Amino acid sequence: MLGKLDAYEKSKTPLEFDGEELVMISAYGATPHKAEVSRVLGESKGAGVRAVKNLIAKNRAVEAFGASSSFKAPAAYLADAVVARVGPLLANIHSWDFDMWAVVDAVGDQRLAAKVLADEVLVKARDLAPGPYGAVVRTCVDAIVAGYEDVAYHNCLHGADCMQSLHATLAKSPKYEAALALDRADLESSTRLPCIRTAVDDDNDHTLLVVLLAALAHDVGHVGLTNAYLVETGHDFAVRYNDQSPLENYHVATALSIVEAKGFWDSFDAPGKRMGRLYWIECVLATDMAHHMAAMAQLDGLLRKEGAAGDAATPANHLAVVKAIVHACDISAPTKPVKTHLRWTDLVMEEFYAQAENGAGKECEIPNFKGSDLGHAEKELANGKAKPSVPPRGSVVLGKFQLGFIGFIRPLFAKIAAIPSVDFDAPLKNIDVVKNHWIAETEPKPADKLPAL
Numbered sequence: 001m002l003g004k005l006d007a008y009e010k011s012k013t014p015l016e017f018d019g020e021e022l023v024m025i026s027a028y029g030a031t032p033h034k035a036e037v038s039r040v041l042g043e044s045k046g047a048g049v050r051a052v053k054n055l056i057a058k059n060r061a062v063e064a065f066g067a068s069s070s071f072k073a074p075a076a077y078l079a080d081a082v083v084a085r086v087g088p089l090l091a092n093i094h095s096w097d098f099d100m101w102a103v104v105d106a107v108g109d110q111r112l113a114a115k116v117l118a119d120e121v122l123v124k125a126r127d128l129a130p131g132p133y134g135a136v137v138r139t140c141v142d143a144i145v146a147g148y149e150d151v152a153y154h155n156c157l158h159g160a161d162c163m164q165s166l167h168a169t170l171a172k173s174p175k176y177e178a179a180l181a182l183d184r185a186d187l188e189s190s191t192r193l194p195c196i197r198t199a200v201d202d203d204n205d206h207t208l209l210v211v212l213l214a215a216l217a218h219d220v221g222h223v224g225l226t227n228a229y230l231v232e233t234g235h236d237f238a239v240r241y242n243d244q245s246p247l248e249n250y251h252v253a254t255a256l257s258i259v260e261a262k263g264f265w266d267s268f269d270a271p272g273k274r275m276g277r278l279y280w281i282e283c284v285l286a287t288d289m290a291h292h293m294a295a296m297a298q299l300d301g302l303l304r305k306e307g308a309a310g311d312a313a314t315p316a317n318h319l320a321v322v323k324a325i326v327h328a329c330d331i332s333a334p335t336k337p338v339k340t341h342l343r344w345t346d347l348v349m350e351e352f353y354a355q356a357e358n359g360a361g362k363e364c365e366i367p368n369f370k371g372s373d374l375g376h377a378e379k380e381l382a383n384g385k386a387k388p389s390v391p392p393r394g395s396v397v398l399g400k401f402q403l404g405f406i407g408f409i410r411p412l413f414a415k416i417a418a419i420p421s422v423d424f425d426a427p428l429k430n431i432d433v434v435k436n437h438w439i440a441e442t443e444p445k446p447a448d449k450l451p452a453l
């Protein structure tokens with residue numbers, strides 16, 4: 001691309017970007033630059049190359065042209081006014097009730113907002129990307145965010161939300177968090193070996209970095225369709241992965257090839273990389289709702305074995321607990337404040353509706369509702385049908401749909417909250433508020449009632 005720009009400078013022939021190049025221009029972060037580049041090109045009527053080069057010089061579009069030698073923090077791409085608006089909002093990043101939508105609205109672009117959130121958690125709050133390694137981590141974040149599709153719900157913001165929720169849970173559970181980030185003295189006495197260490201920072205275990213990045217990337221490349229649909233329609237993912245968690249297998253393989261290509265593991269020793277990949281793979285595969293009941297049974301076993309005196313921080317429990325927490329963070333929308341939950345609800349329903357409407361008559365089950373112990377609300381919703389279908393747009397059934405889902409997932413949050421050294425009170429508090437919201441919504445309004453005789 002830069003060669004093309006230079007050629008233009010010499011020839012002064014009006015430059016035309018082809019579709020692929022424009023996509024590349026907009027790919028980084030994508031839309032502030034897309035808008036800016038389009039505006040510059042549009043205003044200059046084909047002679048705006050110098051202006052585009054100025055953008056490059058200002059590091060505003062440099063990544064878009066693949067010409068960067070160093071990665072800049074997302075804040076470097078934000079206008080000062082946006083930085084001023086976003087800063088105070090990020091102060092609450094450690095809270096389960098963090099209002100990420102306020103950040104998204106302030107930034108004005110989904111991909112850039114996802115990167116701001118990742119930077120805030122991984123670099124600023126946790127300092128998980130020290131020194132030159134920071135550029136590697138930021139490049140991985142950039143590529144992961146770019147790898148998400150523009151679907152209604154399973155996009156980069158959902159990934160960032162899962163990562164922030166995991167961050168907030170660990171921040172509230174210091175004993176468990178410390179167990180995932182042992183220092184050298186602890187490591188030498190730990191039975192959990194090998195740990196995930198890097199050459200650039202071999203004093204610390206990098207499990208936290210790995211699981212937070214895995215959460216960010218857990219749905220990368222999601223196409224807005226459910227596993228059931230992919231299997232039924234013989235989609236490429238289903239064929240490739242033998243109908244076994246086609247989406248989750250695709251997400252984890254895609255994410256791991258992205259970070260492999262970006263050199264994420266280059267400074268890890270072989271056992272560290274092996275363990276890091278294990279944590280990443282296990283955490284993402286655990287997000288398939290088909291494993292929901294098995295995850296609950298595993299937690300039951302853990303709680304029975306360890307009892308009230310047990311501890312998530314026990315080395316043998318590290319992975320099982322973090323997998324359960326990542327799964328819970330993935331389906332945590334009904335455990336957030338009502339305002340946040342309602343925004344996610346609109347988006348997830350939009351994605352379900354789109355699948356149902358594009359299904360060309362194929363049966364479309366409600367996703368994420370399989371299981372043997374369906375709650376009362378779901379049975380009611382199913383209304384005698386073995387496979388409840390997505391309610392029509394605008395249907396008043398939405399409240400019952402949500403209540404069914406809440407009845408289904410609440411036990412998972414309650415079990416995690418019961419694990420010693422994990423603080424999961426905030427989601428449990430919120431889910432009951434959200435439940436009451438939907439109960440009130442589904443109650444007949446006075447106008448709907450029959451007039452008294």
Ligand SMILES: [Zn+2]
Binds near residue numbers: 219
């Ligand atoms: Zn997800």
